[in-house]
Amino acid sequence: MTSPTLKRTPLYExxxxxxxxxxxxxxxxxxxxxxxxxxxEHEAVRTRAGVFDVSHMGEVEISGPDAEAFLQHVYSNxxxxxxxxxxxxxxxxxxDGGVLDDLFTYRLAPDRYLTVTNAANHERDVxxxxxxxxxxxxxxxxxxxxxxxxxxxxxxARELGQAIADSPLPGRMQAARRILLGREALVCGTGYTGExxxxxxxxxADAPAIWEDLLRRGATPCGLGARDTLRLxxxxxxxxxxxSTDRNPIEAGLGWVCKEDTGFIGSDVVRRAREExxxxxxxxxxxxxxxxxxxxxxxxxxxxxxxxxxxxSLGVGIGMAYLPAERAAVGERFQIDVxxxxxxxxxxxxPLYDKETDGPRQLSG
Amino acid sequence: xxxxxxxxxxLYHPDHDWARIEDDxxxxxxxxxxxxxxxxxxxxxxxxxxxxxxxGEFYAEVESVKAVSDVIAPLTGEIVEVNTALADTPExxxxxxxxAGWMVRVKLSEPGQADGLxxxxxxxxxx
Numbered sequence: 001m002t003s004p005t006l007k008r009t010p011l012y013e014x015x016x017x018x019x020x021x022x023x024x025x026x027x028x029x030x031x032x033x034x035x036x037x038x039x040x041e042h043e044a045v046r047t048r049a050g051v052f053d054v055s056h057m058g059e060v061e062i063s064g065p066d067a068e069a070f071l072q073h074v075y076s077n078x079x080x081x082x083x084x085x086x087x088x089x090x091x092x093x094x095x096d097g098g099v100l101d102d103l104f105t106y107r108l109a110p111d112r113y114l115t116v117t118n119a120a121n122h123e124r125d126v127x128x129x130x131x132x133x134x135x136x137x138x139x140x141x142x143x144x145x146x147x148x149x150x151x152x153x154x155x156x157a158r159e160l161g162q163a164i165a166d167s168p169l170p171g172r173m174q175a176a177r178r179i180l181l182g183r184e185a186l187v188c189g190t191g192y193t194g195e196x197x198x199x200x201x202x203x204x205a206d207a208p209a210i211w212e213d214l215l216r217r218g219a220t221p222c223g224l225g226a227r228d229t230l231r232l233x234x235x236x237x238x239x240x241x242x243x244s245t246d247r248n249p250i251e252a253g254l255g256w257v258c259k260e261d262t263g264f265i266g267s268d269v270v271r272r273a274r275e276e277x278x279x280x281x282x283x284x285x286x287x288x289x290x291x292x293x294x295x296x297x298x299x300x301x302x303x304x305x306x307x308x309x310x311x312x313s314l315g316v317g318i319g320m321a322y323l324p325a326e327r328a329a330v331g332e333r334f335q336i337d338v339x340x341x342x343x344x345x346x347x348x349x350x351p352l353y354d355k356e357t358d359g360p361r362q363l364s365g
Numbered sequence: 366x367x368x369x370x371x372x373x374x375x376l377y378h379p380d381h382d383w384a385r386i387e388d389d390x391x392x393x394x395x396x397x398x399x400x401x402x403x404x405x406x407x408x409x410x411x412x413x414x415x416x417x418x419x420x421g422e423f424y425a426e427v428e429s430v431k432a433v434s435d436v437i438a439p440l441t442g443e444i445v446e447v448n449t450a451l452a453d454t455p456e457x458x459x460x461x462x463x464x465a466g467w468m469v470r471v472k473l474s475e476p477g478q479a480d481g482l483x484x485x486x487x488x489x490x491x492x
Contacts, residue, residue: 021404037405038430225404225431290452292408292428310407310430317408339426339433341410 009055010204026119028056031223042312044220049154051219058122063112064138078259087173097269098245106175118239148207150200157197194234233353241306251278281328287317288344293336300335377488378439394467404429406458409451442471
């Protein structure tokens, strides 16, 4: 099952001790679930707090006098609107407007940024950034080995994080240095679950102590399986599923993170796609009846499922798919060929899981 | 989830399926090992009563949160009953794989095939 070439996070031993099921993911040996199971982990994040080891994700530090101008050139969003202490979501596009990666960037100082990459894209991202840096006074440093990363997510996640911090935690879409249990960390008000929470960028040597302490305080250890069901319920994109170099940001529904006036690489293609429309559009869907569609299942009369699972919160099959643009409106019905069986699906409003209407009821009295 | 077990009164197929034979009818299901590898089952797509199953070939699909898997028939015959309760409680496949998690009953057309299946000790030895 295991391969000697897979990388392990500083929490590998902790995962083994917790009876995690470990699987290869993006070149890493990662926990897909622990003994309580994906649905229990999912529910813990929706109702209390879960902690994920996401140390497989990569980090790149971009610094120098031209750091802002350089990132404005390579990232799709308007980097000048990212203040020190802030966070911003953006894409890297190639010249054809295809998506190379989607990533969060934190501005640590006026001339210093930290970007978190997808594990499977990390090396390509670093190479790409370096190859585009000519003419800019900037340094692109691969600092993936300097960080472990934990995501603490759920309605009480912030409380748990606060309990081990020396001062108030940064708010949503903010990032700040804090001391956690006597150890320095970059605390970020970001996440991938649709719940409140924080992501912690840590010295790898500090990660096990902080992980153990969060578990002791009641956080449920959660694996990549629950991370996927949680993100899919709120329709966050996953690179390799919804995003690839074959898709542009407009058809993926990510026009809101593209500011073509900045002139970023690929912006002319994005501008054209925005003005002229795209042949296909990414939609969220629910299965109407039994069954689950999966990534790669074809849509009858055109299109393809990019992600699919059984929604633990909603109890129905859900997913995302590219559909012909003229049939992508909410309420449109379509058929998916699930291994030779036709399943009915309906385009649904995003997010599929809405905390206000689908969330756990508050106990009264 | 139930603890690991492999009852002595069943016969096992190497693809992690079991058969409980009573005269010329057998009940099929998947083993504890199979349900553990699969993870939490969220959907069971049953075959139709009256359809034929062939030893070593798949006759149903079982979906976990993670993936879809084929269920392999340990013996050949015709389906005479399916466990319709699994439509509402697919988790029974995890919680009680040899009881409430049974999948189909099959009228055997080649009962002699049972000689080719494994007993509990032999199956456990290959895990």
